[in-house]
Amino acid sequence: MTTLLIDGLPATEADLHYLALVNYGAYTSFRIEEGGVRGLALHLGRLEASSVELFGAAVGEARLREVLRAALAGRDAAWVRLSLFSPDIWPRMPSGTGVPRVMTSVSPPPPPLADSLRLQVRTYGREEPHIKHTASMGLIRARRSARTDGFDDALFADPDGVVSEGSSWNIGFVAGDTVVWPQAPMLAGVAQALIAQELSRAGLDQRTAPVNVADLAGFDAAFICNSATPACPVTAIGDQTFDANPDLIDRIRAAWAANPIEPI
Template sequence: MTPILHIDGEPATAEALAPVILSNYGAFTSMQVEDGAVRGLDMHLDRLAQEALALFGRAVPEARMRERMRTAVEGLEGRHSLRVQLFLETITHRTPDALGVPSVLTVVSAPANPLCDPLRLQTQDYAREAPELKHNATFGLTRARRTAKAASFDDALFVGADGAVSEGSIWNIGFVEDGRIVWPKAPMLRGVGQRLLENGLGLVGLDSETRVIDRAALAGLRQAFICNSATPACPVGNIDGRSLDMDPALIDRLQAAWASNAPQPI
């Protein structure tokens, strides 16, 4: 489908989009809409509020944010992808200190199908700027993925300057050790997909822990998966050419944990 763009509830014009195109200062969240509802909607809304406070000094009231989102998907049925992006027209290179309630850009597009084929990951020494925020500065992420694909991998797994594994380009990674989920401890974005999994692990008989995973520890881990708001769980087939074990039954349990979070109406 052709993407549908709105800014503050009105169809986006070229003039209104100019500040978005000319500056990458902003933040966003992406979600999958199922008949007007979203799994983890409360988490997405909380993310947007925290990002707005951090970047613009003021947040969009939740009622207004929901209204913008409802306008974006009005009249649409089935599944769609929805990106909600925040920007402030008065913030420019000459006026970087401007404050205010940000404008809301919504983009509705075709649904993102979950990844399912085992991924081949290449570790790369990289860390996102302000990793706790899902911000617009994605040059480094795209470059990392291009580098990985040029080397016959599917994607990049980031390792920070301290040697700790953190996250991937657009996803979190989890490892499996003795039937337990192990999340990396490092500066990163704790994604909505990861949080949805955490919410449901107990229902499928799994628990988890978070700890530092350096390259030496990484070499000893035999099973891994990735997750984000579009992919509940996708197995990792190898890292840096080292084959990993895969357990389809475990992936099924993780997907069931994710699905235990009911969609929340916008």
Template structure:
């Protein structure tokens, strides 16, 4: 189910995304009761990133209306809504001329929040404009593919400064041996799930080298689709996946009330 500005999307509408690939997005998990954790934060992200990418404001009310229509059409059930913002008139030669923003809404079934622990491979990589959730995913998916070909589930990015930043399509967090939650201080996407967890749990933000990461008591991935997912290993270093702090984080996230669109 995909619409552009509330209307059925055509192949021509999608060609700029396929061929030029300039835009930004957010993905929101909708629970069975229709609630969306962090809805206001997702909308803030879209508005903020529109200013950063295009220098143009975005009407969050339009986004809500188009998402509301799609959910009503779907008729219920847990799902993931992706809202992509782009200008269909943008081209390779004049990307700076873009600014007539359109809203693409797609809906897919949601997977389970509880997933098996994830083994990740550290890779040297920093996303372009990491503070923006943009559609330029080649580098990210190439790193994921390389990690999976090496027998891991995903990639964990390490910058040229030696600091751990984030995962393929998720933020990473750690639990120190005193039980403190540590979020990496590095160029990363400001995740909505991270923001929600920080509102409800104590934490510190600090630079985390790869060596320090491997010396933590536990590690975990977060995003809107998975909530809190333990990491079972970084490279050849294993972690406890049943650490009590991880359970507290999962409970904190599950307890965040959903907002109605």
């Protein structure tokens, strides 16, 4: 069962009417573990920045934490999506500004995306890629097309072949003991940030650099990461195959897990 609240209260018919008709907003999603969240400050900070950019005002971290606690109702394990929207913004009246409303969706924790992934390169870039926004048609269509073609998911690249991100995750490439994060317009993922903070403890170096599809053969491995899947090996990108390398994936998962669970 999924529990849906808006500003800590049950959604009204008017709320749902707006949400069904207007797709303008930002969100973040994460796993609740032992009553807390790894990287919670990063999630909330990114959402606050998006609130200012999209609505002209921040909600306030204290308020976000308040509605999150109300939605969880004491649950120690769950999957949460915090979404921002404003009934003052419509396609014909887009100029409204002010503090947005906060929708919380609470459901059971999901399993990881997969044990391994075969990716199809799609020429695509998300609109306003630095924002985790609610406009998801392009993502769903890309993933759907990849699966229709016999792959598991879609990896995005620009017309010149420069890799950015995936349908709902960031990607890292590995050469020797160095993780290479793609340099391109994309969402700064919280899972990626948490892994990056602790990679040195796992004995891995890292750098950020442009990655071109034409250069994939120069890497030993690749993995994806998001809040539901801290690390999953990529075994193929198009015709280029990679070793699943379980030891490497364990080290990356250990880097993610080294981050403390933050209280709400």
